[in-house]
Amino acid sequence: MSESLSGATLAFQRAMPMTRLLDCGMDFADAQSLFRRTSAGEAWDLVAEALAQAQLRRAAEAAAAGCKVTAAEAQGAALADLLFAQMAFNHDNPRKRALYGQLVAATRQLCEWSEGRMARVELPFAQSHLVGWLVRPQAVQARGTVLVFGGQSGWGVAYLPIARALARRGLATLLAEGPGQGETRLNQGIFVDVDMQAAYSRFIDFIASDSTLGAPGIWGNSVGGLWAARTAAVDARIRACCVNGGLAAPVLLPFRTFVEQAGAMLGTDDEAVISENFRRMSFHPARDRIACPLLVLHGGADPLVKPQDLQPFLDAADSADATLRVWEDGEHTLYNHASERTAWVADWFAQRLDVESMR
Known part of the structure; x- marks a missing residue:
């Protein structure tokens, strides 16, 4: 890397x-260990990978002893370690691919221990497949299912804690890896130059095809909030939409990480091409109307998203049930209010999807 080690470490700690x-x-x-050891000079990806391996060993030992709850908890911690290990690389180099492969394998193992409550999903799209992970609640019949996804770097099982919160409220979750994200990009070769609304509607097709999953909602985080809003505007099956820290009209921001991640999602480093694709995907309230209940979340301390960036979503609401919730000291996508944010939004979805599914 062109930066000094200390500079790289500071960049990682700011982004993560x-x-x-x-x-x-x-x-x-x-x-704590990741911050301490990388501050002392160890490489971010190597430390995070080592932490993951320790958690995987703990999970395997617990599973062998019949301690299924402990095994699942340790496996979940390992997934988070691997998620942030691969996030040290913006471009799809062999190291990122290898780390993401470990993440996928560990997630498959968690599915095997879940007794049917977690499963891998692959859906045909654009001569390839979209990938996701379905997390079911304890009950056979879900009160509804929320399609949850991130933006340029937080994908799939990054939102497993959210899925667990939704499950406690009787909701299923489909953790989507959309175009430009996770395996859908790394292994299936689908980038963000496709029809994004059509892609996310394929996940809605899956939810709608299973009567045990109930009515669908959609929750997009970061740049994913844009795709959630645009999909909700064209897919009438969606019964509730949450935009968390989204940009209605994304542009290339003056951060190297943002630019590199945007390029990787599109499969090019040509900034003019990236900017043009952002314009293509932008949300326009005169065209993109949202009929279902809408919840928009914002953090007042978010360095990437300003109030004017999310106002178009609210301007597009045709439902009287449209809410803006702001945490004045909130970071991007409200990392620093994660527990309250997740509980609040999970309750919001439970109230709306359960009513719809029972009609």
Whole structure:
């Protein structure tokens, strides 16, 4: 890397602060160790990978002893470690691919231990497949299902803690890896130059095809909030939409990480091409109307998203049930209010999807 080691470490710690690590399910001791060891000069990806391996061993030992709850908890902590290990690389180099492969294998193992409550999903799209992970509640019949996804770097099982919160409220969750994300990009070769609404509607097709999953909702985080809003505007099956920290009209921001991640999602480093694709995907309230209940979340301390960036979503609401919730000291996607944010939004979805599914 062109930066000094200390510069790289500072960049990683800014992009992946302690609040974000914990929000995505990293064990607190692992998060502390990751910051301490990388501050002392160790490589971010190597430390996070080593922490993951320790958690995987703990999970396997617990499973062998018949301690299924402990095994699942340790496996979940390992997933978070691996998630942040691969996040050290913006471009799809062999190291990122290898780390993501470990993440996928560990997630498959968690599915095997879940007794049918967690399963891998692959859906045909654009001569390839979209990938996701379905997490079911304890009951056979879900009160509804929320399609949850991130933006440029938080994908799939990054939102497993959210899925668990939704499950406690009787809701299923489909953790989507949309175009430009996770395996859908790394292994299936689908980038963000496709029809994004059509892609996310394929996940809605899956939810609608299973009567045990109930009515669908959609929850997009970061740049994913844009795709959630645009999909809700064209897919009448969606019964509730949450935009968390979204940009209605994304542009290339003056951060190297943002630019590199945007390029990787599109499969090019040509900034003019990236900017043009952002314009293509932008949300326009005169065209994109949202009929279902809408919830928009914003953090007042978010360095990436300003109030004017999310106002178009609210301007597009045709439902009287449209809410803006602001945490004045909130970080991007409200990492630092993760527990309250997740509980509040999970309750919001439970109230709306359950009513709809029972009609």
